[in-house]
Amino acid sequence: xxxxxxxxxxxxxxxxxxxxxxxxxxxxxxxxxxxxxxxxxxxxxxxxxxxxxxxxxxxxxxxxxxxxxxxxxxxxxxxxxxxxxxxxxxxxxxxxxxxxxxxxxxxxxxxxxxxxxxxxxxxxxxxxxxxxxxxxxxxxxxxxxxxxxxxxxxxxxxxxxxxxxxxxxxxxxxxxxxxxxxxxxxxxxxxxxxxxxxxxxxxxxxxxxxxxxxxxxxxxxxxxxxxxxxxxxxxxxxxxxxxxxxxxxxxxxxxxxxxxxxxxxxxxxxxxxxxxxxxxxxxxxxxxxxxxxxxxxxxxxxxxxxxxxxxxxxxxxxxxxxxxxxxxxxxxxxxxxxxxxxxxxxxxxxxxxxxxxxxxxxxxxxxxxxxxxxxxxxxxxxxxxxxxxxxxxxxxxxxxxxxxxxxxxxxxxxxxxxxxxxx
Amino acid sequence: xxxxxxxxxxxxxxxxxxxxxxxxxxxxxxxxxxxxxxxxxxxxxxxxxxxxxxxxxxxxxxxxxxxxxxxxxxxxxxxxxxxxxxxxxxxxxxxxxxxxxxxxxxxxxxxxxxxxxxxxxxxxxxxxxxxxxxxxxxxxxxxxxxxxxxxxxxxxxxxxxxxxxxxxxxxxxxxxxxxx
Numbered sequence: 001x002x003x004x005x006x007x008x009x010x011x012x013x014x015x016x017x018x019x020x021x022x023x024x025x026x027x028x029x030x031x032x033x034x035x036x037x038x039x040x041x042x043x044x045x046x047x048x049x050x051x052x053x054x055x056x057x058x059x060x061x062x063x064x065x066x067x068x069x070x071x072x073x074x075x076x077x078x079x080x081x082x083x084x085x086x087x088x089x090x091x092x093x094x095x096x097x098x099x100x101x102x103x104x105x106x107x108x109x110x111x112x113x114x115x116x117x118x119x120x121x122x123x124x125x126x127x128x129x130x131x132x133x134x135x136x137x138x139x140x141x142x143x144x145x146x147x148x149x150x151x152x153x154x155x156x157x158x159x160x161x162x163x164x165x166x167x168x169x170x171x172x173x174x175x176x177x178x179x180x181x182x183x184x185x186x187x188x189x190x191x192x193x194x195x196x197x198x199x200x201x202x203x204x205x206x207x208x209x210x211x212x213x214x215x216x217x218x219x220x221x222x223x224x225x226x227x228x229x230x231x232x233x234x235x236x237x238x239x240x241x242x243x244x245x246x247x248x249x250x251x252x253x254x255x256x257x258x259x260x261x262x263x264x265x266x267x268x269x270x271x272x273x274x275x276x277x278x279x280x281x282x283x284x285x286x287x288x289x290x291x292x293x294x295x296x297x298x299x300x301x302x303x304x305x306x307x308x309x310x311x312x313x314x315x316x317x318x319x320x321x322x323x324x325x326x327x328x329x330x331x332x333x334x335x336x337x338x339x340x341x342x343x344x345x346x347x348x349x350x351x352x353x354x355x356x357x358x359x360x361x362x363x364x365x366x367x368x369x370x371x372x373x374x375x376x377x378x379x380x381x382x383x384x385x386x387x388x389x390x391x392x393x394x395x396x397x398x399x400x401x402x403x404x405x406x407x408x409x410x411x412x413x414x415x416x417x418x419x420x421x422x423x
Numbered sequence: 424x425x426x427x428x429x430x431x432x433x434x435x436x437x438x439x440x441x442x443x444x445x446x447x448x449x450x451x452x453x454x455x456x457x458x459x460x461x462x463x464x465x466x467x468x469x470x471x472x473x474x475x476x477x478x479x480x481x482x483x484x485x486x487x488x489x490x491x492x493x494x495x496x497x498x499x500x501x502x503x504x505x506x507x508x509x510x511x512x513x514x515x516x517x518x519x520x521x522x523x524x525x526x527x528x529x530x531x532x533x534x535x536x537x538x539x540x541x542x543x544x545x546x547x548x549x550x551x552x553x554x555x556x557x558x559x560x561x562x563x564x565x566x567x568x569x570x571x572x573x574x575x576x577x578x579x580x581x582x583x584x585x586x587x588x589x590x591x592x593x594x595x596x597x598x599x600x601x602x603x
Contacts, residue, residue: 193572195536215567216540237544237568240537253541255568258548260541282541297538303497304538325497327535341535348534370535389579415536 035068036151039093041075044100049109049136053101056140060158060180061147064379065402072096079114085121093118097147099126101139108132111139115147124150137182157375161419162382163187163197163206164393168411174208176223179375179418181406187223196240199419200247200267206417207231207241207250207267218252220267231269242286242294243267251276251286251294262286262296276313287329295319295329295338306340319353322360328371331355332378337398339372339381350383352398363400373418374398384414476594479515486511490592492550493585496531499545501553509550512592513557520560523595526550528568529575531584536570543568546590 040058043050061067070093077083077098088096099113114126127146129139141158148156157179166173174188174197188194192211199206206221216239221228232238236255243250250267253260262283263273276294277283282304285297292311297304303324309316320326325343332339335355342351342362350369351362368386375382380395380402387405391412395404407413480487490512492505501509516522528547530539547566554564576583 195540195572211572236566237540239540253537255541255544260544282538282545284541285535285537297535325534327538343534368533 035066037068037070037092037094038147038151039070039072039075039088039091039096041072041077041096041098043098043111043113044076044078045102046109049101049111049133052136053111053140053143056137057097057144057147060141060144060156063180063404064148064156064158065397065404066148066152079112079126083116083118085116085118088116088118095124095147095151097143099143101136103133104130109136109139111136111143113143113146115150137178141178141180154379155377155421157377157379157418157421159422160376161203162373162393163199163417163419164384164413165194165197165415166411166413167391173411174206174221176206187221187226188228195415197415197417198241198243199417200243201245201420202247203420203422205267207243209239209241218250218265220250220269229269231267232263232265232273234273240284240286242288245288245290245292251288253284253286260284262294277309277316285328287331289331290333290335295331297327297329306338319355319358320360326351330372330374330381332374332398333376334378337374337378339374339398341369341372350381350396352381361400363396363398364394364403366394369394371415371417373416375418376421380404380418382416382418384416477519480594487515492546492590492592494546494588494590496584496588497542499542499549501549506553509553510557513554513559516554516559516563517557520563523563523565524554525593525595526554526564526566527591527593528566529573529587529589529591530571531587532571532574532579533584534571536572540568540570540572543570543590546588550590550592 038061040054042054058069062069070091078100079098081098083096095115095117097113097115099111101109101111104110108130110128110130112126112128115124117124129142131139138159144158145156160179161176162179163174163176166175170191172190172192172194173186174194175184175186177184187206190210190212195209197206197208204222204224206223208219208221209216210219216237217230218232218238218241219228220231231241231250232252232254234254234256238252238254240253241250248267249264252263252265254263254273260282261278262276264276265273279298279300281299283296283298287295289295294309296307298307301318304327305318306320306326306329307316308319320340323342323344326340328341330339338353338355340351341348344362347367348369349362349366350364350372351360353360366385370384373382378398380397382393382395384391385394391414393406393413393416479485482488486508489508492501492508526547528543530543544566547568551564551566555561574587576586
């Protein structure tokens with residue numbers, strides 16, 4: 001009997017270890033200076049579900065670096081309870097959320113909550129979310145998004161997803177996870193490199209470069225169905241896909257005519273590529289801004305620098321001037337900021353440029369930053385970097401103050417891409 | 424006469440060995456010099472070794488056994504010291520029109536993956552262009568880039584980086600495991 005019990009323990013221990021390896025774990029390494037104190041008591045109703053949802057909300061808010069949590073474990077409240085504003089104010093909470101979760105008639109779980117401002121002593125509104133009982137964390141992310149938006153004035157990104165590539169034991173895994181690194185699912189496994197994943201504007205597809213046929217080819221992959229098709233496979237190399245704002249086309253880099261140059265192809269793989277820019281050097285890493293202009297990296301001036309092409313293949317203007325290596329341009333969703341990688345003293349670091357003032361700020365002190373990707377609200381930038389010889393993902397706020405690290409125990413993580421808001 | 428020539432030949436061979444790395448699988452070594460053996464295996468062009476390549480390509484004493492051209496950081500110009508190496512391969516391709524090569528460009532691990540993919544392509548293309556100018560035909564040459572995805576030296580630091588900033592000339596056949 002004891003032996004059976006022991007092997008059970010062993011089995012679950014191994015299972016837990018396997019699961020742990022597949023998950024990204026997040027460590028906050030810096031936080032904002034002025035954090036909003038909020039109280040998130042346990043929800044009333046179904047105890048297990050309530051614990052999962054409250055823990056998700058708390059972790060989301062804390063991880064954002066914009067909130068501090070006021071202890072509220074002793075509170076016994078639901079969304080209809082009267083709030084003792086003076087009490088919560090004296091505990092230091094500027095806001096409190098109270099709610100409940102119950103099983104609905106159809107078997108799904110219904111979470112309800114209301115958010116209160118303890119200073120103004122008024123309700124900031126509430127919402128109800130119905131989810132499957134295996135989707136409770138999703139309900140938590142929705143509640144955290146609501147609280148985040150009401151208290152900061154900008155949309156939350158806790159319900160969004162991220163894509164990234166894990167290299168582990170000679171295999172390349174293209175994975176999709178929640179923005180907090182949980183719930184990782186593998187969309188593609190390959191023995192050859194996978195690079196440059198990018199989300200379609202509606203979040204249903206990923207375009208990426210796979211070397212599975214022993215050369216770089218651009219694929220478009222529908223996540224829900226797992227179906228994929230080739231978007232660009234011409235002679236030579238096919239890489240660096242970037243979605244057009246309407247999701248119908250991809251800017252890609254082709255070497256079919258000998259030189260890496262930027263072309264436009266239909267995302268469904270139909271038709272012939274249309275040349276977008278011409279240089280005698282390297283043109284690569286195209287990225288559309290919301291206004292249809294195109295940022296890209298080119299060495300046409302003698303060193304890799306960032307350029308911008310006016311919408312519709314118009315005039316090209318150089319954007320970066322400091323230093324001799326500025327690459328991987330990524331415009332923010334509002335088009336006001338550009339994230340990129342700059343080399344300073346042989347270190348490759350994340351920088352942002354205010355596109356109006358052209359002011360540049362280096363945000364990290366690391367050595368090997370790569371592949372920046374803006375959160376859809378522009379607040380955080382996800383990058384690949386290296387710590388202790390291992391690839392990890394790091395999220396840095398666009399003002400450089402908040403830093404989070406995401407790592408997978410069993411491998412190198414690289415090529416992050418932050419997905420769009422859920423529709 | 425013979426007594427003088429043999430040691431001279433052997434010492435030449437040893438000298439060549441010390442400056443030219445052997446092919447990884449070791450199949451290119453035509454002469455066993457260990458244990459004081461005095462045997463000499465004659466080398467003739469067109470003679471195929473176990474890997475199916477002419478011995479001229481795999482003989483460590485031959486310039487043709489050197490297949491790597493190294494580059495400076497961010498650069499894709501072929502440096503002067505590699506001109507004779509490229510010229511030797513061009514001559515072989517001119518003399519042996521049936522042979523084809525795949526030129527693979529590589530970069531060190533630092534910086535953008537996509538920029539490195541393009542940079543590796545530029546390095547491979549630079550070698551291809553040189554071979555074309557020296558008489559090789561377009562249909563004998565293919566250039567591809569592995570960017571920083573397949574480093575030969577997986578270490579980190581100046582030595583590893585220098586080794587990975589490289590274009591390799593690979594002859595179709597035993598040099599290549601499978602088609603690219």
